[in-house]
Amino acid sequence: MAVASEVAGLGPVNAIALVGALGVGSQWLAWRLRMPAIVLMLLAGLIVGPGLGIFDPARDIGPLMKPMISIAVAIILFEGGLTLDFHSLREARVGVRRLVFIGAPLGWALSAAALHYTAGLGWAASSVFGGIMVVTGPTVIAPLLRQARLQQRPAKLLQWEAIVNDPVGALAAVLAFTVVLVMADTATVGEAVTEFSLGIGVATILGLAAGWGIAQGFTRGVVPEYMKVPVLFTVLVAVFAASDAVLHESGLLAVTVMGVVIANAELPSYDELRRFKEHATVLLVSGVFILLAANMDRDTLFAMEWSTLGFIIVVILLARPVTVMVSLLGSDVPMKERILIALTGPRGVVLVAVAGLFAERLVELGYDDASKIPALAFALVAATVVWHGFTLAPLAGWLGLTADRASxxxxxxxxxxxxxxxxxxxxxxxxxxxxxxxxxxxxxxxxxxxxxxxxxxxxxxxxxxxxxxxxxxxxxxxxxxxxxxxxxxxxxxxxxxxxxxxxxxxxxxxxxxxxxxxxxxxxxxxxxxxxxxxxxxxxxxxxxxxxxxxxxxxxxxxxxxxxxxxxxxxxxxxxxxxxxxxxxxxxxxxxxxxxxxxxxxxxxxxx
Missing domain, CATH: 3.40.50.720 (NAD(P)-binding Rossmann-like Domain)
Incomplete structure (x- = not known):
């Protein structure tokens, strides 16, 4: 009881300080131990959250937690868009295009089937969550690639697929949710299609306009050098909020498009922007993972059944490999690289954040089985992060796709x-x-x-x-x-x-x-x-x-x-x-x- 009384006094300031210390501390410790940083962040969040009960984000941060995570995810996706310089896609262009246009729909269908037949979810919840499962997490892929030291082409394939598919997965979930709304008679087919099309159109236009405006303003000297990062951050949040107001989660697409436009605008100050967003991303990824892990309650963790394990195995060893192999069939990607990509599909921040949001809305519509989604999402992220964190480097070495390890x-x-x-x-x-x-x-x-x-x-x-x-x-x-x-x-x-x-x-x-x-x-x-x-x-x-x-x-x-x-x-x-x-x-x-x-x-x- 003494511990509980002390825990009750943990306020927002102390909570945010604890998140920062655990997140950055985990990243530093992972660098020293040469371990996947995401693994240590998940462990740290689970220990201080459901483990010891020291930190409960819903209690200690309160209603600010969800907006904080939403904005953090938006900034992370914008950072991903900033890395999409089309000139760097030369060797991986065909593979990425196939993984997005063929792999995303196929992965959506296979993931939904895995959820329905192994995890026991209904088709409504499976279709929504299956769309989100398309994402492979750029915030997880990046540290894994640094650790594994892959050769250039397979590394770029994995990186670009993760970045491009993040907003695609979120939009797939939005599309599935609109279909569920129609089935629940809360909207007509015409209204749902109109709302979805309007949201996507507004998100794309906002992203293009904001990116072009930033590029022009920075190039022509309209914004002084010392204000470029603050202006960029403010416009980013405004674009995300405006697009999300039209269609929930369409803001993810808007900020990604904005980042891509800026990345290809050849700005003279791009290096400064890139370094800022890299630093911001380290902090945000650390914070979001700590928050999501700490927010899991013990009952949810202990409620995971054998069906959860079966679902994870099917996703890792069946759904992902089939998706990649079919997508790259007939392409110029060598078989060794196809095998590596097929067996590498870690999920990350976007999956857990977006899954939790849609789970709440599905439950409100009467789909009670959707209450399992947060636990399944967390289990999938934890399992794939740990699994790929320890297997990617050995697998790449066995396939001969590792760059020289000598310094x-x-x-x-x-x-x-x-x-x-x-x-x-x-x-x-x-x-x-x-x-x-x-x-x-x-x-x-x-x-x-x-x-x-x-x-x-x-x-x-x-x-x-x-x-x-x-x-x-x-x-x-x-x-x-x-x-x-x-x-x-x-x-x-x-x-x-x-x-x-x-x-x-x-x-x-x-x-x-x-x-x-x-x-x-x-x-x-x-x-x-x-x-x-x-x-x-x-x-x-x-x-x-x-x-x-x-x-x-x-x-x-x-x-x-x-x-x-x-x-x-x-x-x-x-x-x-x-x-x-x-x-x-x-x-x-x-x-x-x-x-x-x-x-x-x-x-x-x-x-």
Whole structure:
């Protein structure tokens, strides 16, 4: 009873603080443990909610919970729309089109059949919930793809299918619900069709108009830079609310269309918007999953029967595989990729949020069996998240669809020094790529058998065609200090600032030429500039690898090679640690030290 009295005092502020701490804390812990973040978030919500009874969203947050979840889902779908840059769909276009136009209707029908025959729902509730089950959850797919490190095409197929099918699934549920309304004699067929068509039309027009208006306003400087994100957020919520007022859940379509328009408008400030929405999505996904898990009551959880387990098995092992295989039949998607996609279909936030809403409305219309929908939705999300979270990476590895797991190095700037470094890394069986805007500078790398890319690493073509999954580290090593700084600054949010390095800039005596610490990357090596490194290569310096052991330590290496310049530490698991003036090598056995060595010391390296 003492616990109950303390719990009763948990107010909205404390509740929201708890949600934030649990959500972000789960994401951080998952990153440290290399586990699926969604799994930990579900566990955290279940523990503080139905487990210990510390947090009850309906009690502690009250009537604000549903609007909060609705707006959060809208922002998440808008974020999904912002990733739909049509230029990046080249390799996956046919597959995505088939998964949407063939897969969505077929998946709807198979899901409804699974609900009726295994979970025992009537056809009315099954048809509505079956439409929602079309969604595969972009908020769940994204972290799973980061963890599994899939090859580019299957990853894009899964990502695009999830993003596009999210609003499609919600609209399928709306369509099924209008049919149920007609069957319940609450509306005529004409009224239902008119309302549905009007809602879809308004949602599409609002999304297109809002996206075009934002793009024009930002491009023409109508909105100042510091107000772009607040204006975007305000318009987003307004569009969602206006569309939803015409037809419930059509707001999901409106915000998705708005995001797609902005994503393809080639805005100069798009990177800032993308980074903001990525940060917002991390917070929102964390919060929504904690809220939904904590909102489950014990009676509902314990009420799950064997039929629930049978329903989940049928969906994962029958409905999803049949949907994908039929959709991709006759396409150019290889069979291995079809198998991977067929066995990967995690459900997420939209499914649980929208299912709960329609369940309430169906019960109000007299369909009592719809009361089972929230529990089934939660069980399906939890089961698919946990199942795919632990099986996607092994399955991709078994099918040979995993990108190289070694921590590869991306070198920007072709030169004799870059080629020598790339060749040394390649000899150590590490993925490496040399990029340069000048084809002639890549000649020595090509002759050495090193993989190269001719073009600007910051270009749209590089963004759309280069598979950067195998590369964890970036070294900006051109002869232009300003460009090196630009590359390091631009790629830092994507790779992580701790993974972006550059060769030393030319020394400037005047403080007027000193750049702030927020620009550029970490300094590599001994602080030598491009000119100095090129000069050393002309003098005969080379790269050498030395295995450090208990018998041959770092101290002995330094004594044997006083002029050697440590550049990297290579580990047995394929990872790499770059070295510099502020990040010296560490005394550790079992590490291979990669260093620049003068001619007289090159021959003494112990490979």
């Amino acid at each position: 590869g190095v991306l070198i920007v700037g072709g030169s004799r020094w870059s080629t020598a470094l790339a060749k040394a890394l390649q000899d150590a069986e590490m993925p490496v790529l040399v990029v340069d805007r000048n084809r002639s500078r890549l000649r020595s790398a090509r002759e050495a058998g090193v993989r190269t890319y001719y073009g600007d690493i910051l270009s749209e073509d590089a963004h759309n065609t280069l598979d950067l999954v195998p590369f964890e580290k970036v070294i900006a090593a051109t002869d232009n200090d300003a460009y090196n700084t630009l590359v390091a600054t631009d790629l830092a949010p994507e790779f992580g600032r701790e993974n972006v390095w550059q060769i030393a800039r030319s020394r400037e005596e005047s403080r007027r030429h000193t750049l702030p610490v927020t620009l550029g990357g970490r300094e590599l090596g001994s602080g030598r500039t491009h000119r100095e490194l090129s000069s050393l290569m002309l003098q005969g310096w080379r790269f050498g690898r030395t295995n450090l052991t208990d018998d041959y330590t770092l101290e002995q290496w330094e004594a044997d090679r006083p002029d050697g310049v440590p550049m990297m530490e290579l580990f047995e698991n394929g990872s790499v640690r770059l070295l510099g003036p502020e990040h010296p090598p560490r005394e550790k056995s079992g590490v291979t030290l990669l260093a620049m060595l003068p001619p007289k010391e090159d021959s003494t390296s112990r490979d």
